[in-house]
Amino acid sequence: MADRMHASPMRRVWTIAFREFRHTVITKGFIFGAVVMPVVMFAAFAALGLLIGMQMTPVVGTLVVIDESGTVAAFAAEELTPEQVAKDMQESLRRTSALKNWPGSDAAQQATASLPSIDVKVESVQDVNRVDELRAKVQDGSLLGLAIVTPELLNANHMDAEGNELTFTLIVPTRSAPRLTGMLEKSIAKAIVKARVQRVGTDYTSLKALLALPETSVRRMSTEGAEADENAIAKTLLPMGFMMLLWIATFASGQYLLTTTIEEKASKVMEVLLSAVSPMELLCGKIIGYAMVSAVMLGMYGALGIAGLSAAAMGDLVSPGMLILMLVYFVMAYAFVSIMMASVGSAVNDLREAQSLVTPAMLILTLPIMLWLPISEQPNGWIATISSFIPPAIPFVMVLRVTASNEQIDTWQVILSLVWGFAWVGVFVWGGAKIFRVGVLMQGKPPSPRELIKWLRMA
Amino acid sequence: MTTSAVNLRAVWKRFGKTEAVRGIDLDVPDGSLTGFIGPNGAGKSTTIRMIMSIIHPDEGSVQVLGADAISAKDRIGYLPEERGLYRRMRVTEFLKFMATLKGLPGAGLDARVNAWLERVQLTDASKKRCQELSKGQQQKIQFIASVIHDPELIILDEPFSGLDPVNARLINRLIRDLHDAGRTIIFSTHVMHQAEQLCDRIVLINHGEKILDASMTEIHARFDPRTVQVEPSSHNPADASRLGALPGVERAQWNPERHAAELTIARDVDPQDVMRAAIALMPVRTVELRKTTLDDVFVELVGEAMPSSEESGNG
Structure with a gap:
């Protein structure tokens, strides 16, 4: 007999996670799409001004x-x-x-x-x-x-x-x-x-x-009496930037998770895997693997963003507390998106079928984008408050609110959103795992919503 | 005392209103080479999936290698009927990945992978991506993936489907080697002569129920031969009808390849009487009582011919 180690569940989960991470991040597609492409786009914008200048003929x-x-x-x-x-x-x-504080002042x-x-x-x-x-x-x-x-x-x-x-x-x-x-x-x-x-x-x-209109220097007074500069454009764009960062980091990985799960089903490798690991181990491995992919993207783009803000002398717009909350909400957002994508991927045979199942959840997830302006302008308003308790949009709306508000939003709301959000993550994991367990072995036509409910009962 | 590698007790599995497996009891002896046969949709693959703990029974118990199926996963090798590989993964990488999932330590893994690739004559393919391999090569890689961790129990679902005769012979030899090395092997097949050649035990499943579970020796003893083959000296096909008229002969058919008539004997008739009557009827070169084949057993128990492997589906 072979010198077999005891393949503990955690070892199997990590083996799967590292395979997923490695085969996603160390690929030409990822390096080109997630690393080279943004750098090229940034360089292209920088070069654009230069090209326009070069093209200008003397007047x-x-x-x-x-x-x-x-x-x-x-x-x-x-x-x-x-x-x-x-x-x-x-x-x-x-x-x-926005250019008032641009480095170099002139x-x-x-x-x-x-x-x-x-x-x-x-x-x-x-x-x-x-x-x-x-x-x-x-x-x-x-x-x-x-x-x-x-x-x-x-x-x-x-x-x-x-x-x-x-x-x-x-x-x-x-x-x-x-x-x-x-x-x-x-x-x-x-x-x-x-x-x-x-x-x-x-x-x-x-x-x-x-006749010249005087320029305004808005000073925002907090409830504690502290005054701070107001940078209206930055204050409006920053929440959108943070939310889009969260959106890109979670959905890019979610998309990978969806397509690889569908591929594993289509190429019949799923049953080979299930002979070695349980469906839950497979699901956990995949989710952890793509969480690492997501973290790489978040870290990369986040660091670029913060470096850009610091360079623009706007680093004070982002506090360490805000970053910690951002990370916690990232975990929540990723959990929602990943479990959703994995369970949908397990239940369908191709991407076209996946679209019809993902669309309802996507509609809820576009809520923060549609409500970006009212939430950014009034982060403590009723629209912001209500929409920050609708799963799975919770983390995206909360990131908008946390980064938009000059004065902190009520602590109880942050705590409640975390408790409520992670409770819903639990519900999603419970349901998603059940669907995944049944779906991975199913072939043929995709399930209807009624059949999905049946899967939830039978798994 | 013989112990069981697999032990199923009153196992039921339903999919909606369909009863895929109906109260199966099964003991697969340690070290045996057991063939699972049965028509399409009989419940073979569902039973195998339950042994592998890929799906769980609704009722009954499954014990594998003396433990529950989940904790024995690392000690089982499984080649599913529907083959699957990570298409973009390189062959060596895929095999190492599967071996790691099955609990093999990293040290010595390269040597083990290379040794197996050499055994199946695929050393040239080690650096290739799986999608670059031919179907037969992919099948051999999957076979390696199922046995690389040197499992105690090996379950092979249709291991020969899609293989050319040369590769089928190679896999056949590897299965025999593994069996000789003391491994317990279960393999499901639609090809009766393969099961007959390889297996020392047969389990026949039909409509989710086990209708036969016996060693080949027991099968040969239980299902006495009912076909007498008579080769007339004249080699004249017309002799078949004369032989068919003998008492106790239900049917006579001319076999042009053997220049002989094949007589199917009624159940209550002694074949020796028919053989004597045939010799008395005409000059003959040979008279032979044909050994019972698995095909004959299958037809007798299931009531229809076994479909060819190409027509196979989920069992």
Whole structure:
């Protein structure tokens, strides 16, 4: 007889778990899909700006402004200097809250570094009869553009008889890039405003300063009296980011679990396995194996995300407590998804049949995505509170709530969601294991919901 | 005293309203080579699955190797009727995986796998993925997977199906070797002559019930021969009808390959009387009382011919 060790249930479970892990993670598909692809996408986004910059041709040429007053062209020329274009762009970028704390502080300046070289000559024409001649020049590409500004546009009241805002006309060549057209449009519009202001005898710079809306610094006061910065965009996006991270980590593994279970049934390897292990050992092995796959994905993407937040000086948005809760909810989410996928995989013969059984649960699981905004905005509101007790969506909604709230959500709600959630995990494991036990040996047509209930009774 | 490797007592298994196994009692002696035969849907595979504790009986008890079936799993080798391999796994890796699940330690596993691959003449396939193997090669790998842990009890469900004659002979020899080494072997088959050649004991299951459980010697003793083969000196097929008219002959059929008439004798007639009457009737070259085959036994007990292995389904 062979020198046989006692193959304890745990040894068998781990043997299966490691096989599943190894044959999922150390595969070209996983390395490409889960590691290379995100890196390539990140690199592609980074390269995109560079490519756009490289593709931009220098803006060199003449813009003609037909304006009887002859005042607009000079202001347009001021607006179209390289310095002014860069300044406008920086100001626009700085107004974006998410970039306020971007490392290097002058990232906006860096962003404008990719602007094309600008050398625009602005010519003023007061003779309106030259329109056709100048149109022809635009058509043959000798001019960058032709702006026609009517005298009424420079009046303090620049409305027509019906009370509509008067417009100016900008004629550009067919091949004019949208970005260049936008730049010309904006510069002429600003020049018209400056001309209006000049006409009424007011200093534009002073007026602009007077009319500028002050920027807001929202300070959120906690119940304990502590104040914290508000970063509205980050606060809205962060919960979604965390929930999507949880979603990707659990569902990617869940999908693997579903397909490998179906494959094992289809290739008849299931009965070979069941001659060596019990259905419960097989189920546990598979779930642990894919939990490790899921943890690898969560760790990888999570670390990238946190590194990104830290780099953006937004690391304080994520507290250690939040991360611990995130991990606990990950365990719960993975348990829900994995047991569901394994039991469905055991009951069907192919992925098409699996879809019809998975769809009802998927509808519940999309709840947090659909309710992302109301939950993020009011993490203690009634929508958030009720939906965080609906299994199997509990962990996904709770992650949204925990990461969304500036002030902590009620501790009793967190504890109740954990107790309630893990109690439901127990129910899912009980039912899923029964279905798995019967399903793995079943062939032929997939079970109806009524048959599934029968399986729950007979197993 | 002979001990039982497998012991089933009043085992019942139902699937919905279907009674797949109906109160089977069974003792498979230690060291025996027992054949499970029976028509499609008779309950053979269900019985085997219960012995393997893949499914559990609704009633009755199953004892394997003196323990309950689950705790004896590591000491049993099982080749299921429906073959399965991890298609993308390499052959060596798959065999090591199965051996580890069956409790073999990692040390010495490579040598054991290589030795088995050599025995089945598949050393070249060790680095290949399972999906790259031919059907026959895959079957041999599965056979190794079922015996690599040197089990005390080996259960083979249709081990020869899909094998060419050369590979079938190889597996046949391996089964004999394992049996000679003292292993208890149960194998289910639809091919009667294989069961007859290999087995020292036969269990016939029909409609979920055991209708025969005996050693081959007992079977030959119990089912006395009822066919007399007469080779007339003339080799004339027309002699078959003359022989068929003899008293006590139920049916006479000409066998052109043997140039002989095969006479089926009525149950209450002594074959010796028919043989004497045939010699008296015409000049003959040989007269032979044919030994009872498993096919004959099967037809007598089940009432229909055994389907060929190609038609086999779940038992």
